[in-house]
Amino acid sequence: MQAFERLCRERGVSLTIQRRNVLEALLDGKAHPTADELFADVENRIPGISRTTVYRVLDTLVELGVIGKVYQPGEAAFFDVNTHAHHHAACVLCNKIVDLEGALPNAPIPPDLKPHGFEITESHVFFRGICRDCRKKKPRPRGTAGTGSRCSRTKPSRPKNKSSSKKRTRP
Amino acid sequence: MQAFERLCRERGVSLTIQRRNVLEALLDGKAHPTADELFADVENRIPGISRTTVYRVLDTLVELGVIGKVYQPGEAAFFDVNTHAHHHAACVLCNKIVDLEGALPNAPIPPDLKPHGFEITESHVFFRGICRDCRKKKPRPRGTAGTGSRCSRTKPSRPKNKSSSKKRTRP
DNA sequence: CGCCAAATGCAATCGTGTGTCATTTGTGAA
DNA sequence: TTCACAAATGACACACGATTGCATTTGGCG
Numbered sequence: 001m002q003a004f005e006r007l008c009r010e011r012g013v014s015l016t017i018q019r020r021n022v023l024e025a026l027l028d029g030k031a032h033p034t035a036d037e038l039f040a041d042v043e044n045r046i047p048g049i050s051r052t053t054v055y056r057v058l059d060t061l062v063e064l065g066v067i068g069k070v071y072q073p074g075e076a077a078f079f080d081v082n083t084h085a086h087h088h089a090a091c092v093l094c095n096k097i098v099d100l101e102g103a104l105p106n107a108p109i110p111p112d113l114k115p116h117g118f119e120i121t122e123s124h125v126f127f128r129g130i131c132r133d134c135r136k137k138k139p140r141p142r143g144t145a146g147t148g149s150r151c152s153r154t155k156p157s158r159p160k161n162k163s164s165s166k167k168r169t170r171p
Numbered sequence: 172m173q174a175f176e177r178l179c180r181e182r183g184v185s186l187t188i189q190r191r192n193v194l195e196a197l198l199d200g201k202a203h204p205t206a207d208e209l210f211a212d213v214e215n216r217i218p219g220i221s222r223t224t225v226y227r228v229l230d231t232l233v234e235l236g237v238i239g240k241v242y243q244p245g246e247a248a249f250f251d252v253n254t255h256a257h258h259h260a261a262c263v264l265c266n267k268i269v270d271l272e273g274a275l276p277n278a279p280i281p282p283d284l285k286p287h288g289f290e291i292t293e294s295h296v297f298f299r300g301i302c303r304d305c306r307k308k309k310p311r312p313r314g315t316a317g318t319g320s321r322c323s324r325t326k327p328s329r330p331k332n333k334s335s336s337k338k339r340t341r342p
Numbered sequence: 343c344g345c346c347a348a349a350t351g352c353a354a355t356c357g358t359g360t361g362t363c364a365t366t367t368g369t370g371a372a
Numbered sequence: 373t374t375c376a377c378a379a380a381t382g383a384c385a386c387a388c389g390a391t392t393g394c395a396t397t398t399g400g401c402g
């Protein structure tokens with residue numbers, strides 16, 4: 001965190017409360033939050049903060065190299081304070097993300113291989129599957145919409161249109 | 172193509188002109204088209220076809236195992252008639268996609284590795300970098316928005332709202 | 343303090359799809 | 373060949389993640 005403040009000064013990046021709080025939320029919140037999860041968290045710290053700002057702050061943090069951004073196949077990207085190279089796997093049932101720290105037997109990334117004269121600069125490796133918990137608890141649910149038990153994720157979705165009857169059209 | 176017709180009959184899937192044409196577009200169009208690029212292509216073959224249909228047909232073809240769907244990190248997914256296992260790399264400058272057919276020295280996918288009791292069912296491996304052409308022609312463009320030369324991609328985007336001066340508010 | 347580029351807030355918009363439902367069409371049986 | 377019906381399609385709205393344009397605020401500096 002002081003490292004972050006130092007880095008900002010070095011790079012001439014303003015130290016705003018928004019940036020501080022987003023980083024704090026990343027540091028003491030859940031492990032692999034999406035932008036929206038972070039937004040929800042940061043809202044508690046800075047009540048009026050804008051979603052856009054959270055997205056932009058996250059971009060900035062990624063650019064600074066403070067955090068990593070991980071793209072999931074169909075889903076929202078998530079962020080990771082662990083910036084050293086590792087891969088992830090997501091559970092298709094509960095969406096939990098697990099780190100694959102050095103758990104891969106053979107190096108998945110050929111870093112400077114140049115097939116077809118192609119110079120690779122980024123590698124994205126991502127797995128999906130079923131986590132241990134879900135494998136244990138759901139032998140074959142079948143039809144029943146698996147009510148109880150954790151392994152849930154609800155999407156509150158965003159405030160919507162809210163259509164405030166304010167014509168608000170810009171000339 | 173006859174193989175496709177056979178497969179459809181086997182699986183009880185109707186042989187519609189839409190499906191035929193989407194597959195044809197895939198077979199003789201560009202190598203790694205996105206859904207929208209295919210839609211644009213198929214529109215020339217079946218003028219009134221719906222975007223929704225193209226998306227659904229593509230899903231169907233993937234389910235039939237006729238084509239593969241590849242998720243790019245931040246971008247739109249693309250489709251691939253080459254269904255045998257291989258990976259891809261996208262050029263960050265021109266967006267061209269190249270196949271990495273067996274070019275990887277060490278197996279990138281640990282198919283049934285169970286780290287943390289996790290059972291992996293899907294693997295996504297994707298690279299980004301700079302293709303040979305772009306490496307040759309852009310030593311350091313600097314400011315100039317690299318005008319000529321192939322290595323371009325324009326996004327016509329979809330027909331838009333077309334909003335006929337309607338106030339655009341939902342009741 | 344006061345300045346000003348940088349950062350933020352806000353609403354609109356975009357891109358990539360998915361859901362709903364009425365209509366059309368392939369397909370197998372008569 | 374015609375018929376009936378499930379399957380597929382078309383039209384359109386909506387979902388969701390994310391971005392953009394522009395006015396306003398603010399951090400950092402002299």
